[in-house]
Amino acid sequence: MKHLTVTVVGLGLIGGSIARALRPHVQSLYAVDRDQSVLDFAQKQGVIDPAPEDALQRSDVVMLCLYPEASLEFVERHLKDFKSGCILTDAVGVKTPLMKLYHKLKPGFTYIGGHPMAGREVSGFLNATDNMFAGAGFIITPPEDAAEEQIRVVERIAAAIGCRTIIRTTPENHDKIIAYTSQLPHAIATAMCDTPLLVKHKNFTGGSFEDVTRVAKINEDLWTELFIENKAYLIEEIDRFSASLERIKNAVAAGDAEQLRDIMRRVRQDKELIDNA
Amino acid sequence: MKHLTVTVVGLGLIGGSIARALRPHVQSLYAVDRDQSVLDFAQKQGVIDPAPEDALQRSDVVMLCLYPEASLEFVERHLKDFKSGCILTDAVGVKTPLMKLYHKLKPGFTYIGGHPMAGREVSGFLNATDNMFAGAGFIITPPEDAAEEQIRVVERIAAAIGCRTIIRTTPENHDKIIAYTSQLPHAIATAMCDTPLLVKHKNFTGGSFEDVTRVAKINEDLWTELFIENKAYLIEEIDRFSASLERIKNAVAAGDAEQLRDIMRRVRQDKELIDNA
Numbered sequence: 001m002k003h004l005t006v007t008v009v010g011l012g013l014i015g016g017s018i019a020r021a022l023r024p025h026v027q028s029l030y031a032v033d034r035d036q037s038v039l040d041f042a043q044k045q046g047v048i049d050p051a052p053e054d055a056l057q058r059s060d061v062v063m064l065c066l067y068p069e070a071s072l073e074f075v076e077r078h079l080k081d082f083k084s085g086c087i088l089t090d091a092v093g094v095k096t097p098l099m100k101l102y103h104k105l106k107p108g109f110t111y112i113g114g115h116p117m118a119g120r121e122v123s124g125f126l127n128a129t130d131n132m133f134a135g136a137g138f139i140i141t142p143p144e145d146a147a148e149e150q151i152r153v154v155e156r157i158a159a160a161i162g163c164r165t166i167i168r169t170t171p172e173n174h175d176k177i178i179a180y181t182s183q184l185p186h187a188i189a190t191a192m193c194d195t196p197l198l199v200k201h202k203n204f205t206g207g208s209f210e211d212v213t214r215v216a217k218i219n220e221d222l223w224t225e226l227f228i229e230n231k232a233y234l235i236e237e238i239d240r241f242s243a244s245l246e247r248i249k250n251a252v253a254a255g256d257a258e259q260l261r262d263i264m265r266r267v268r269q270d271k272e273l274i275d276n277a
Numbered sequence: 278m279k280h281l282t283v284t285v286v287g288l289g290l291i292g293g294s295i296a297r298a299l300r301p302h303v304q305s306l307y308a309v310d311r312d313q314s315v316l317d318f319a320q321k322q323g324v325i326d327p328a329p330e331d332a333l334q335r336s337d338v339v340m341l342c343l344y345p346e347a348s349l350e351f352v353e354r355h356l357k358d359f360k361s362g363c364i365l366t367d368a369v370g371v372k373t374p375l376m377k378l379y380h381k382l383k384p385g386f387t388y389i390g391g392h393p394m395a396g397r398e399v400s401g402f403l404n405a406t407d408n409m410f411a412g413a414g415f416i417i418t419p420p421e422d423a424a425e426e427q428i429r430v431v432e433r434i435a436a437a438i439g440c441r442t443i444i445r446t447t448p449e450n451h452d453k454i455i456a457y458t459s460q461l462p463h464a465i466a467t468a469m470c471d472t473p474l475l476v477k478h479k480n481f482t483g484g485s486f487e488d489v490t491r492v493a494k495i496n497e498d499l500w501t502e503l504f505i506e507n508k509a510y511l512i513e514e515i516d517r518f519s520a521s522l523e524r525i526k527n528a529v530a531a532g533d534a535e536q537l538r539d540i541m542r543r544v545r546q547d548k549e550l551i552d553n554a
Contacts, residue, residue: 117483139481177481180474185485188465191521193544197457199551204416204454206394208462211488216548220541227529227537238526242519244468249515252504260504264497267470271493274476 001025001156007059008048009074011038013120014091015065016128019047021161030055038125056081061153063114064090064098068225072101084108089154091116093178094229095141095171102143112154113141113171115178116163121217131162138163141171179233184241186223187234189216278302278433284336286351288315288325290397291368292342293405296324298438307332315402333358338430340391341367341375345502349378361385366431368393370455371506372418372448379420389431390418390448392455393440398494408439415440418448456510461518463500464511466493 004026008015011033019042023029030051033039042048056062056078064071071092082088088111092098095113102111117137120127138158142151151168158166169177193216201209227234251259281303285292288310296319300306307328310316319325333339333355341348348369359365365388369375372390379388394414397404415435419428428445435443446454470493478486504511528536 117481119483119485136483137481174481177474177478180472181478181482181486184469185489187522187525188469188489189485190541190544191518191525192461192465193548194521194524194540195457195517197454198547201454201458202551202554204394204414204451205458206396206413208466208492209458211491212462212465213548214488215485216544217552218541218545220538220545223541224534224537227525228532228534231529231532235526235530238522238529240472241468242522244471245464245515245519247471248464248468248504249512252508252515253512255505255508257501257505260501261497263471264467264495264500267467267493268495268497270475271470271490274479275494277479 001160003027004060004153005030005058006061006063006157007032007051007055008063008065009033010065010070011035011042011048011125011128012065013123013125013127014116014132015063016042016047016125017130017132018063018065018091018116018161020128020130021133022157023047025157025160028058030059032056033125042125054081057083059083059086061087061089061157062109063157064088064092066090066092067222068092068094068097068229071098075101075105075107079105079107082107082109085110087112087150087153089114089157093182093226095174097229099141099143099171110146110150111143112146112151113139113174114154114158115139115141115174116158116161121215121219123219123222134162135164136162137165137167139174140166140168141174142168175230176233176236179230179237183223183227183230183234184237186215186218187227187238188241189213190218192216278437280304281337281430282307282335283338283340283434284309284328284332285325285340285342286310287342287347288312288319288402288405289342290400290402290404291393291409292340293319293324293402294407294409295340295342295368295393295438297405297407298410299434300324302434302437305335307336309333310402319402331358334360336360336363338364338366338434339386340434341365341369343367343369344499345369345371345374345506348375352378352382352384356382356384359384359386363387364389364427364430366391366434370459370503372451374506376418376420376448387423387427388420389423389428390416390451391431391435392416392418392451393435393438398492398496400496400499411439412441413439414442414444416451417443417445418451419445452507453510453513456507456514460500460504460507460511461514463492463495464504464515465518466490467495469493 005028007030031048282305284307308325
């Protein structure tokens with residue numbers, strides 16, 4: 001790690017937190033951002049090194065911390081600027097689109113997808129912290145042509161920023177599961193708050209309401225892209241969820257206590273199982 | 278308050294926490310519970326006083342901390358055992374059914390509904406704490422024939438157990454709002470976890486999944502009763518929520534980024550408004 005030159009593209013909440021956590025572990029850490037004042041500030045803070053003109057060409061690892069669409073655009077625009085044999089990784093919440101582009105372009109770098117499983121309801125470098133990923137999960141989606149040593153480099157970066165459980169899977173499996181574990185909760189929180197009752201309910205809420213609605217303070221630009229880029233899997237999960245909620249509603253409407261208790265008992269037992277795992 | 282004799286009926290998580298928090302503020306605190314070992318233990322701990330045979334007849338305030346159906350049964354069975362002019366209050370999460378029974382029976386006590394807005398995913402007296410309600414909201418649903426002084430007694434009890442925001446409303450309004458702020462989140466968390474994916478997703482979850490599913494570790498006996506007792510309002514809220522989720526799904530399916538962003542922006546602004554209020 002100590003010999004690596006890394007460039008973080010996009011110095012927002014996630015890119016900034018990665019830079020802060022990774023800085024002590026690599027030789028040089030450069031950043032690219034459309035906002036020069038962020039780069040200046042990060043450099044003054046010692047989070048990044050002064051970047052040479054050809055920072056990308058000098059980098060062993062380039063880490064995209066952009067929104068999904070901007071990630072695709074960046075790769076297409078800078079296709080010739082990457083060092084041959086370098087590793088491109090990212091922190092984008094949906095993995096299939098960039099992997100498809102990678103297979104189409106067949107560039108001189110290896111794209112090994114990454115997804116650190118943490119975030120916050122705020123954005124921007126000023127909210128970035130060096131412990132954002134402490135104890136979090138990290139998902140790696142390597143292509144079939146990646147060398148084991150290259151995958152290990154991304155794993156070491158994940159460990160260096162504080163991630164504890166690092167697992168490998170395919171981009172398709174990542175996107176299917178993430179539709180359930182991340183996008184569905186955001187869609188639900190949004191629908192939950194999409195009512196005039198929201199601003200009238202003051203003092204009628206307990207912990208369950210606060211928890212289910214927390215992520216409704218949503219970044220609409222980011223999540224609009226994530227939802228649409230992962231359309232097929234997300235729709236599957238919304239349909240599955242809606243069918244289950246409909247079963248609960250029908251049992252309530254029929255006053256069918258036995259069925260309601262059965263559903264809740266099964267769910268509670270599964271939830272206890274994973275919480276204790 | 279210092280002259281009051283209070284009996285708590287049902288020494289579980291909620292009744293036990295109320296007893297622990299209320300004990301220093303009243304003259305005598307008795308408890309009724311079907312489990313004698315819980316009463317013995319609570320008495321040994323100094324949380325309750327040794328109850329005389331006629332504890333109910335001696336009580337100025339009786340506080341029902343039972344499940345909804347058991348509350349109705351208790352009132353019917355003990356109709357003759359309450360002191361004339363005493364206050365019956367409760368901590369039951371749905372207020373219309375007991376108020377209907379009260380108006381039907383026209384008993385010698387005044388029923389002033391109460392609902393401390395706190396809870397946990399565990400149950401039983403051993404999990405009870407004296408700060409369960411610290412800073413929580415408390416909703417009071419007095420009948421039209423309650424004297425102001427009687428309502429104030431319940432308000433003082435709410436303040437004594439630590440509740441900070443105490444508001445009065447009708448049982449119908451309570452049940453309508455609570456369907457949205459408490460029962461809908463529990464139905465959603467249950468539906469969210471009602472899939473074989475739940476136990477396969479390990480390490481793919483971040484904070485949003487943990488938050489939205491926390492209350493899926495549900496008490497199936499309690500919530501089955503709460504859902505069915507509040508059937509009409511809960512179904513209304515599920516329908517409203519489902520229509521909103523369907524709109525989000527359709528916008529995703531159509532790739533309509535503008536509509537998705539509009540929904541999310543509006544929701545985010547409302548959520549920021551209430552979080553900062």
